[in-house]
Amino acid sequence: MTDNAIRISDLTVRYGRTTAVDHVALTVDRGGVYALVGRNGAGKSSLVRCLLGQQKPQHGETMLFGEDSWSRRAALMQRVGVVTEEADAPPEMSVASIARFCSRLYDKWDQASVEARLKTFGVPLASRFGSLSKGQKKQVSLALALAVSPELLVLDDPTLGLDVVARKSLFEEVIGDLADRGTTVFITTHDLAGVETFADRVGMMENGRLVLDEEVDALKSRFRRIRFAAQPVAIDTAALRPTVMRSWGGGAEAIVSNYDDLAFERMRSASNIGAAEVEAMSLEEIFIAIAGGKS
Amino acid sequence: MKNALVIAAREFEEKRFVAYAAVAFAILPFIFAVIPGIGGKSPSDTIAMSSLIFATGFAGALAVMSGASFVGRDLSDGRMSFYFSRPVASASIWFGKLTAAILMIVGCFVVIIAPAWLAAGKSWTTFSTLSLREASVMVLLYTLALFLIAHVIGTFARSRSPLIVADFAAAVLCGVAIRFLVLPLAAGLAEMLIARLGIFLAIALAVAIVGGGAWQLARGRTDRRRNHLALSQFLWGTMAVALLVAGTYVGWVVSAKPSDLTTRIIASHRAGSPFLVLAGRARNRGDYNAAYLIDVGDGSARKIDPDMWGAGGVEFTRDGRSLIAPRKENHSEDLVIYKRGASEPTETGLTLPSTYPFFASDDGNRIATIVRGNLSIYDVPQKRSLVSVRVPSDGRLYYQGFFVSPDVFRLYLHAQDGLSIYELDTRVRGLQATGAITNEGFVSFALDPTVSHMIVRRHNVDGVTLNDARSGAIIKTLVGGKNVLNYRFLRDGRMAIVEGPPSKTTLHIFSPGGTLQRDIPFDGGERVGFVGDDGTRVVLSVASKESSPRTLVAINLDRGVIERSERSGLDWTMAGAWESRPPIEPLREVIYGDGAGHIVAWNPVTGARRMVTGG
Numbered sequence: 001m002t003d004n005a006i007r008i009s010d011l012t013v014r015y016g017r018t019t020a021v022d023h024v025a026l027t028v029d030r031g032g033v034y035a036l037v038g039r040n041g042a043g044k045s046s047l048v049r050c051l052l053g054q055q056k057p058q059h060g061e062t063m064l065f066g067e068d069s070w071s072r073r074a075a076l077m078q079r080v081g082v083v084t085e086e087a088d089a090p091p092e093m094s095v096a097s098i099a100r101f102c103s104r105l106y107d108k109w110d111q112a113s114v115e116a117r118l119k120t121f122g123v124p125l126a127s128r129f130g131s132l133s134k135g136q137k138k139q140v141s142l143a144l145a146l147a148v149s150p151e152l153l154v155l156d157d158p159t160l161g162l163d164v165v166a167r168k169s170l171f172e173e174v175i176g177d178l179a180d181r182g183t184t185v186f187i188t189t190h191d192l193a194g195v196e197t198f199a200d201r202v203g204m205m206e207n208g209r210l211v212l213d214e215e216v217d218a219l220k221s222r223f224r225r226i227r228f229a230a231q232p233v234a235i236d237t238a239a240l241r242p243t244v245m246r247s248w249g250g251g252a253e254a255i256v257s258n259y260d261d262l263a264f265e266r267m268r269s270a271s272n273i274g275a276a277e278v279e280a281m282s283l284e285e286i287f288i289a290i291a292g293g294k295s
Numbered sequence: 296m297k298n299a300l301v302i303a304a305r306e307f308e309e310k311r312f313v314a315y316a317a318v319a320f321a322i323l324p325f326i327f328a329v330i331p332g333i334g335g336k337s338p339s340d341t342i343a344m345s346s347l348i349f350a351t352g353f354a355g356a357l358a359v360m361s362g363a364s365f366v367g368r369d370l371s372d373g374r375m376s377f378y379f380s381r382p383v384a385s386a387s388i389w390f391g392k393l394t395a396a397i398l399m400i401v402g403c404f405v406v407i408i409a410p411a412w413l414a415a416g417k418s419w420t421t422f423s424t425l426s427l428r429e430a431s432v433m434v435l436l437y438t439l440a441l442f443l444i445a446h447v448i449g450t451f452a453r454s455r456s457p458l459i460v461a462d463f464a465a466a467v468l469c470g471v472a473i474r475f476l477v478l479p480l481a482a483g484l485a486e487m488l489i490a491r492l493g494i495f496l497a498i499a500l501a502v503a504i505v506g507g508g509a510w511q512l513a514r515g516r517t518d519r520r521r522n523h524l525a526l527s528q529f530l531w532g533t534m535a536v537a538l539l540v541a542g543t544y545v546g547w548v549v550s551a552k553p554s555d556l557t558t559r560i561i562a563s564h565r566a567g568s569p570f571l572v573l574a575g576r577a578r579n580r581g582d583y584n585a586a587y588l589i590d591v592g593d594g595s596a597r598k599i600d601p602d603m604w605g606a607g608g609v610e611f612t613r614d615g616r617s618l619i620a621p622r623k624e625n626h627s628e629d630l631v632i633y634k635r636g637a638s639e640p641t642e643t644g645l646t647l648p649s650t651y652p653f654f655a656s657d658d659g660n661r662i663a664t665i666v667r668g669n670l671s672i673y674d675v676p677q678k679r680s681l682v683s684v685r686v687p688s689d690g691r692l693y694y695q696g697f698f699v700s701p702d703v704f705r706l707y708l709h710a711q712d713g714l715s716i717y718e719l720d721t722r723v724r725g726l727q728a729t730g731a732i733t734n735e736g737f738v739s740f741a742l743d744p745t746v747s748h749m750i751v752r753r754h755n756v757d758g759v760t761l762n763d764a765r766s767g768a769i770i771k772t773l774v775g776g777k778n779v780l781n782y783r784f785l786r787d788g789r790m791a792i793v794e795g796p797p798s799k800t801t802l803h804i805f806s807p808g809g810t811l812q813r814d815i816p817f818d819g820g821e822r823v824g825f826v827g828d829d830g831t832r833v834v835l836s837v838a839s840k841e842s843s844p845r846t847l848v849a850i851n852l853d854r855g856v857i858e859r860s861e862r863s864g865l866d867w868t869m870a871g872a873w874e875s876r877p878p879i880e881p882l883r884e885v886i887y888g889d890g891a892g893h894i895v896a897w898n899p900v901t902g903a904r905r906m907v908t909g910g
Contacts, residue, residue, distance in 0.1 A: 054379045054517040074384045082380035089377050092309050104301045105381045 005030045005152050005184035006051065010060035013046045013208075020046040021057070022208035028201070030151075033175070033185040035195040035216075037287055038205035044188040045085055047205070048156045051186070052082060064152065078107055081145030085156040085188075087137035091130025095140055098129060099147070106148045117143040121166070134161030142174065153178060155187040159194060167194060192284040202283065204290060212290060216283065223286045224259035228252045229275035240267055243289050255281070255289045298383040302391025303398070306365070310399055313357065317403035320349045321410050339415035346411030351434050354404040358438045361396045362445025363452075366508065370519035371453040375512075385512040393508060400438055404431070440497070443504040447530065450511065454523035465531040472538045479549045482600050482623075485583040488548065492541055499537030503530045551577035551585045553596050553908045554892035559584070562888065564591070566827045567615030567880025569635045571907070573894065574601050588618070588633060591886060591896060594908045612659035614879045619655050619662065621647065632659055632675070644678040654696035654704070657879065663696050663704050663719075672704060672721050684719060684726040692737075697876060699746045705729075705765070707740075713753075714738040716767050730766035742876040743784040743807070750782045750790055759792060761809045771809045783825040786877045791833055793823045802833070804852060815855045817848060825874075827882030832858060834885055834899050847885055849899035859902045863887035863895075 006028035013021040021043040028034040038044050049055035051062045053073030062069045064076045089098050095118065103109040118125060121139040123132065132140065138158055145153060153175075159167045171194040175185055179198050189195055195202070202219060204212035212219070223243075229251050240263055244255040259278070268276060281289070324345040328338035366389070369375045378388045412427055425433065451459050473496065480489050507529035515522030553573055560575035573596075574586035586601035600623050609620040616635050621628030628647045631640035647653060647664055654663040661681075662673045671683040686694075687708065695707040702722055708715040713734040718727050732738050736754030742764055743749070749764040750773065758775040759782050762768060773782075773792060780795040788807035793800065800819025804812045820839035827834055832852060838845045847861040884896040886907065894907040 049376075049517060052376075052380060054376055056514070056516075056521070073379070074382050077380060077382040080380075082376075084376050084380065086373055088374045088380075090305075090309055090374065093305075097305075097308065101301065101305045102381065105298060105383055107382075 003029055004063070005032070005065060006034070006186060007063040007066075008047070008051065008060070009063075011047065011050060011057050011062060012059035013043070013050060013055070013057045019208050021050070021205075023060070024205070024208075024210045025060075026203055026210060026213050028184060028186055030184055031179075031182040032200045033179045033195075033198055034187070034201050034203065035192075035199040036186070036188045036203045036205060037190065037192060037283075038188075039291060042205040043208040044205055045156060048085075048154060048186075048188060052077075052080070052154060078148070079151045081148055081150030081153045083138065083141045083145050083153075083155045083158045085160065087129070087132075087134070087141065089129045089137070089140070091128065093129050094125070095123060095127050095129060095132075096125040098140070099125070099144060102144050102147070108148060110147045110149060114143045114147045117146065135163060135166055138162060139166065142170070146174070146178075150183060152184045152186065155185065155189075157188055157190065159189055159191045167191065171195065171198065192287050193282065196283045199283075204287065206291065219286060220280065220283065222257060222259050223281045223289070224256055224264075225279040225281055225285070226254045226256060226259075226264070227277040227279070228254070240264060257290075296387075298387040299391040299394065302378070302383065302388060303395040306392055306395035307399065310395070313399060313403060314406065317353060317406040320353050321346070321407045323349060324411050325414070342411045343415040346408050346415075347430065350404045350407035351438075353407055354400050354434065354438045355441060357400050357403055358442035359445045361400065362442040363449030365392050365396045366446060366512070366522075367449035367453040367519075370450070370515075370517070370522055371455075373517070375517045379516050385516065386509050389509045389512045393505065396442065397439065400442060401435060404435060404438070440501070443501060446508065447504055447526065450519075450526050451523055454519045456520045456523050458520075458523055458527060462527055462531075465527070465534075469531075469534055469538065472542070476538070476541055476545050480545060480583065483549065483583040483585060484601060485548070485581060487582040488580070491581070492545070495541060496537060499533060503533035503537070506533065548577070548580045548583050549585075551580055551583065553585075553587045553589060553894060555580070556585065556888070557892070560888055562886065563609060563611065564886045565611035565613070565615045565874070565880075566878040566882040568611055568618065569616075570611070570618045570633060571886050571894070572599070572609050572618070572620075573888075578892075588620075589894065589908060591884070591907055594894075594906070596908060610653065610655045611878075612655050613657040613876070614659075617655075617659040619643070619653070619659060621649075621653075623649070630662065643673070643675050645673050645675075652694055652696075654698070656698035656701055658701075661698060661701055663698070663706075665694055665696075665706075670704075670706065670719060670726065672719065681721045682719065682724045684724075686717065686726060687715065695875065697742060697746050705746055709738065711736075714740070714767065716765065718765070730763070730768065732762065732767040740875065741783050743788050744786060744877055744879075745788075746876065748784075748788075748807070750784065750792070752779065752782065761790070761805075773805055773809060774803065780819070780821075780823045781825060784877050785828045785830075785833065786879070786881065787830060791825065791828075793819065793835070795819050795823060796821060800837075802835070802850060813852075813855055815850055815852075817850065817857055826885050827878065828852075829881035829883065829900075832899060834882060836863070844890075845887075847887065847897060847899070859899055861885075861887075861897050861899075861902070861904075863889065863897075 004027045009025045011021050011024045024047060036044055050057045051069060053069040056070055065079065067076060069076055099111065099114050103111060115125065118140065123136050123139055129137065129140065138161055142158065158170060162170060176198050178185055187195060199216050202214060202216050203210055240256045241258045242254040243257045246253045264278065324342040327345050328341045408431065451462050476492060477489055480492065507526045510529040511522040511526035514525035555577040556573065556575035557578045558576045563572040569591055571589040571591050572586065573589055574584060577583055577585050584601040586599045587596040588599050589596045599620060609618055611618055618633040619630055620633065622631050628649055630643045630645045630647065630653065632643055633640045643662065645662060647666060651664065651666045660675050662675060664671050664673065665686060668685055668688050669683050670686045672681045674681050686706065692709040697705050699705050702720055704719045706717040706719065714732040715728065716730040718729050732751060734753040738751060738753050740749045740751045746764050749762050750759050751762045752759045757777045758772055759779050760772050761770045763770060773790065774794060776794060778794050780793040782792040784790055790805040792803045794803065799816050802815040802817060806812055819837050822838040824836040826836055826847065832849050835848045835850065836845050837848050845863045847863055848857055849859045851858045884898055886894060886896055889895050896905040896907050
């Protein structure tokens with residue numbers, strides 16, 4: 001049995017002359033929580049469709065639990081819960097009908113959990129799916145995805161349309177709980193603050209390429225914001241690599257992507273740069289720094 | 296299978312409001328029936344008629360809407376992932392959706408029509424020759440075809456892919472290919488084969504679309520453009536294979552050789568002619584008819600349009616050297632002349648609407664045509680019309696025409712009340728009525744070589760008479776009995792008349808003036824046809840009954856005995872059997888089919904046989 005819940009290798013997706021996913025490779029260990037971030041149009045959804053066997057890539061392969069997700073999709077979906085970016089259930093059907101329909105397709109189905117979750121979310125079972133708000137649709141999708149006790153939960157931008165409370169509930173209670181129980185979670189999102197607390201690993205896509213794929217802790221430990229009291233500032237780029245440099249009237253600010261306490265102290269004493277303040281950064285700040293630095 | 300049914304049930308449940316609408320349409324005809332002014336005199340007719348219209352219209356509209364959306368809309372709206380993120384095979388998704396849509400269409404049709412059928416079942420026959428079951432099956436088949444085609448168009452159009460241009464091109468190519476398949480069959484009058492070809496291609500198309508639907512979801516899944524691509528590949532690939540198979544079959548059908556003709560064989564040959572025209576149905580080729588122009592000398596055959604054998608037919612010149620045949624061009628016919636020794640026919644420059652008759656002079660240099668009541672004489676070497684006149688058409692059944700000389704054309708107009716005789720002299724340029732033979736019924740005749748005398752037989756009148764061929768006046772009665780089987784002038788002007796059963800069959804020979812010269816009894820039958828004569832002997836085709844094998848009998852006129860006989864095959868109209876006027880050249884060989892694929896030339900003098908084809 002493979003240790004990888006997900007293994008993507010050399011994945012390339014093209015739409016005509018546009019390359020949506022460009023030779024992407026990544027792995028997610030069983031029980032891991034992987035957050036894939038990127039701006040709109042970065043290629044996240046194309047990657048997710050390939051991962052779920054819904055789209056055949058031009059090149060490369062996507063494996064779930066060691067099996068090809070394109071050719072073994074139907075069997076693999078017994079083990080995978082999916083929340084898609086756009087609500088895809090038939091709008092004319094009631095939530096109860098959708099749940100009843102899904103229950104007939106899976107080998108194991110926990111109807112009680114569906115009803116309990118929907119009750120928690122405040123979504124009436126008798127409601128027409130099409131009449132629900134965007135957030136409620138996501139909640140229904142999530143309740144259905146979790147009813148099969150999936151080994152892998154794939155969430156494509158699940159917070160889209162959710163209010164702050166629902167978003168917090170999704171991340172902290174649901175996904176956090178799943179992660180604690182050893183369920184592998186693959187999530188694409190813009191909400192970096194939400195995933196920061198439980199994601200093990202983070203990937204960042206830009207123009208179809210995976211420009212970052214790293215353990216969250218390692219990523220956060222190497223990014224720092226350094227504020228200097230005076231300028232000009234000369235940073236030894238061999239020791240600390242600034243991703244972003246900004247200056248203002250009396251001082252300057254640098255964001256470095258290879259921060260190291262020892263290197264910083266050595267640089268400060270050698271360059272005689274005076275007072276400097278080092279700050280840890282959130283994932284969101286790092287994302288903005290990387291994305292902004294490249295744009 | 297289970298998942299397909301689960302999906303079908305879900306789709307059905309989602310569209311149940313359509314069934315409610317069908318119920319409303321089922322009730323409407325009953326409401327119409329009681330509304331004054333609409334219900335009419337027969338409420339049951341109103342119910343039956345309106346329910347059939349509603350059921351057909353409803354099912355048709357539902358088929359188009361369902362077909363265009365049951366997969367295509369889910370793809371274009373991005374909702375196909377609802378299924379594909381579940382543990383169901385793409386085939387289950389397709390067949391589940393397909394089953395639900397078809398059941399919905401059929402179910403709604405039945406829901407609307409069933410109450411009317413129960414209430415007004417007998418009224419169906421008042422406005423349709425089809426039974427309700429037949430009408431329902433036909434409507435449903437057309438509706439399902441509409442549904443499948445709507446699915447294809449829906450998938451193609453909703454993908455918003457430029458590939459649709461290639462689809463259009465492929466559809467046009469298919470249409471062109473089908474046209475090329477149908478044309479040779481239509482030329483062979485093969486209506487049944489065309490119908491079978493249509494059924495085969497319709498089944499192939501249905502298989503291509505149903506299979507293509509499964510294939511498109513298996514290959515394209517949630518991507519609408521890849522769905523389009525996969526469906527296109529499967530659909531046009533399958534149709535290409537089907538057309539290839541059909542093309543191979545049609546190619547085999549039209550490759551029939553003269554030796555393949557087995558039934559309904561018709562042959563035409565004139566003594567002294569190098570040509571034999573042979574037409575008939577080919578072995579194992581359904582109702583496909585083929586026709587050939589065969590060179591009697593070397594057996595070489597060229598295919599001609601079997602349709603030419605129809606009303607207009609082919610015309611041998613009396614000298615036997617040329618054959619005039621229509622060559623079909625859309626809805627008209629170009630007359631061409633095949634000549635001895637020429638590899639290609641000569642254009643006459645004369646074009647006729649299809650099925651209009653034409654008549655050739657002895658040497659083929661002049662052709663008379665009758666088109667829409669206009670009789671024209673056309674000069675072939677000059678390629679121009681010499682004269683054109685109106686001919687009477689009141690009560691006309693059909694015309695027979697003969698060139699008395701290159702300048703004089705004699706027209707016999709058959710009508711309900713007998714035969715009218717006219718002459719057109721190209722030098723005088725006027726149609727002259729020269730005589731008539733009145734009779735309450737059909738008048739048949741045979742002419743002498745100079746077209747001055749005729750043997751006449753009138754329907755419902757016993758015996759045959761010798762008449763003046765220009766005025767129609769009776770010269771003398773030749774045979775007075777009821778049992779005249781056939782009659783013909785010989786090439787030297789003598790007359791041959793066969794009387795048959797129930798008495799013994801006898802060949803009477805009369806002098807050109809009508810004096811009986813001798814009677815020759817022989818073992819004949821109900822059917823006796825004249826094949827020709829060489830001055831010394833006459834050859835007859837004899838059969839005891841219509842369906843019996845034919846025997847060729849050569850009777851020596853001087854000695855009054857049967858010299859030779861030859862068993863020929865079935866299904867032949869013997870060469871010369873339809874000629875009203877004897878040919879110029881003596882009969883040297885009799886051409887017949889032996890029923891085993893051979894065309895044989897038999898010499899009635901020596902008894903020698905020569906295989907023309909199939910040997």
